[in-house]
Amino acid sequence: MNKAQLVEAIADKLGGRQQAADAVDAVLDAVVRAVVAGDRVSVTGFGSFEKVDRPARYARNPQTGERVRVKKTSVPRFRAGQGFKDLVSGSKKLPRGGEVSVKKAPKGSLSGGASTRTTTKAAAKKATAKKTAAKKATTAKKAVAKKATAVKKTATKKVTAAAKKATTAKKATTAKKAAPAKKATAKKTAPAKKATAKKAPAKKATARTTAAKKTATARKR
Numbered sequence: 001m002n003k004a005q006l007v008e009a010i011a012d013k014l015g016g017r018q019q020a021a022d023a024v025d026a027v028l029d030a031v032v033r034a035v036v037a038g039d040r041v042s043v044t045g046f047g048s049f050e051k052v053d054r055p056a057r058y059a060r061n062p063q064t065g066e067r068v069r070v071k072k073t074s075v076p077r078f079r080a081g082q083g084f085k086d087l088v089s090g091s092k093k094l095p096r097g098g099e100v101s102v103k104k105a106p107k108g109s110l111s112g113g114a115s116t117r118t119t120t121k122a123a124a125k126k127a128t129a130k131k132t133a134a135k136k137a138t139t140a141k142k143a144v145a146k147k148a149t150a151v152k153k154t155a156t157k158k159v160t161a162a163a164k165k166a167t168t169a170k171k172a173t174t175a176k177k178a179a180p181a182k183k184a185t186a187k188k189t190a191p192a193k194k195a196t197a198k199k200a201p202a203k204k205a206t207a208r209t210t211a212a213k214k215t216a217t218a219r220k221r
Contacts, residue, residue: 035076045083045102052077 042048
């Protein structure tokens with residue numbers, strides 16, 4: 001019986017072929033993962049699966065008879081339970097009428113809770129992966145926020161510097177325009193004062209002429 005035939009054999013009991021295939025895959029995967037991790041999976045009445053370490057040793061090549069060194073390795077081992085052995089040997093008869101040949105394992109029959117530990121380990125790994133992803137996402141967000149803040153500060157500094165330069169340039173332009181205007185006003189005021197000064201001697205000359213005329217008139221009389 002291969003895996004497909006095994007699925008077909010239990011399909012009617014599980015309500016369909018897909019459900020049976022999923023169940024078989026789940027059971028085999030749990031057993032394999034537990035054994036690889038070093039756990040011993042024991043099912044009452046059926047048997048136990050465990051990991052066995054084999055030390056380095058020497059063996060002989062069956063074809064050439066040459067002595068070959070074999071490296072240290074680990075292999076899976078299955079040991080049939082007493083109920084399984086009794087059914088195979090014939091000391092016990094298989095139940096009829098669709099009854100399960102291997103009794104349901106009571107609670108805690110799995111040595112060390114292998115399947116439970118496997119599920120717990122898988123859940124812990126998923127949780128750790130989620131936490132790590134969340135931390136990475138948070139770190140990335142913080143980095144982006146810092147960069148954006150730095151860019152904003154730099155842009156603000158540049159704008160402020162440009163505004164200061166523009167203000168300084170305006171002040172310098174205003175000062176340049178005001179200086180020529182003051183000079184022109186000073187020039188206009190200076191000629192006016194000179195003209196006033198020139199008029200004053202003219203008034204003195206007129207007064208002298210008038211006085212001379214009065215003196216000449218007095219003499220004629």
